[in-house]
Amino acid sequence: MIAIPVKTNKLNSAISTLFGKAKYFALIENNSIEILKNEQIGGRAVANWLKSKNVDTLITSHMGEKPFSSLIKSNIKVYFAGNERIETKEVLLKYADGELPILDNENFHTFLKEDEHHSKSCSKGNRKIHKMENKLQKPMNKNVIKNIHI
Template sequence: MTAIPVKTDKEESAVAPLFGKAKWFALIDDEGAISFWHNELKSGREVVNHFQAVGITRVVFQDMGGNPFMLLSRAGIGCYYSGEGRVLLKDAVARLQKDELIEVTQQNMAEYVERSQRHSKGDHHEGHEHHDHGHHH
């Protein structure tokens, strides 16, 4: 089963930008049926524990901190990057089913994890401010 943070509990919702803070998660089973879970937990760690308990094997995210990412990795839950900007739940699900989403691993996590902190604080990670990957939007 796949979990995707969303803004509302509707199938036409957009993916929520921050993984651990999302109020709702869309849960997609192997048949593609969507249900919604209301996240009232307070931390990414609790969310990961819940996902482990209910058998989530993959998550799709837009922005995630390093800690939840490591917890998901340790739990054996695959993490997939939804893409930037406004991404609709339906599109994220369709792309996941077609294997078009980028799987984020410990090898490439620097590009996809903690993006918001890096872009807003700039000097938050010392030694990382010279990263010109050529994709500044």
């Protein structure tokens, strides 16, 4: 199952620039999408909640070190959605095309760096997307993504 933090409860919402404080999460499985309200407090709680929902892949544009470590320990793959505004359907197509880099312990800080906005509004240790590298892993089948009706 794929999870994406989103700004609204609409099926084709913009990706949220927040992770732990995202208002909603889109959960995608078996050609369907469900939007769930995020009632967790903080990034690590969200990471645990996603694990309990059987999420195995997360696509995000922002995340702190502690939630990232929790996700990695839970064997949840984390993909970088980029730092530009993007909606759910478009990011899923990029994922299906293998255009989203996967984050790991070696490149996490390359993609994310401290930012004044996030250091004021988010807990210490949260980062903002800095730049993208082309380190890709096995993408989802594009036909599966195209069959999701958003």
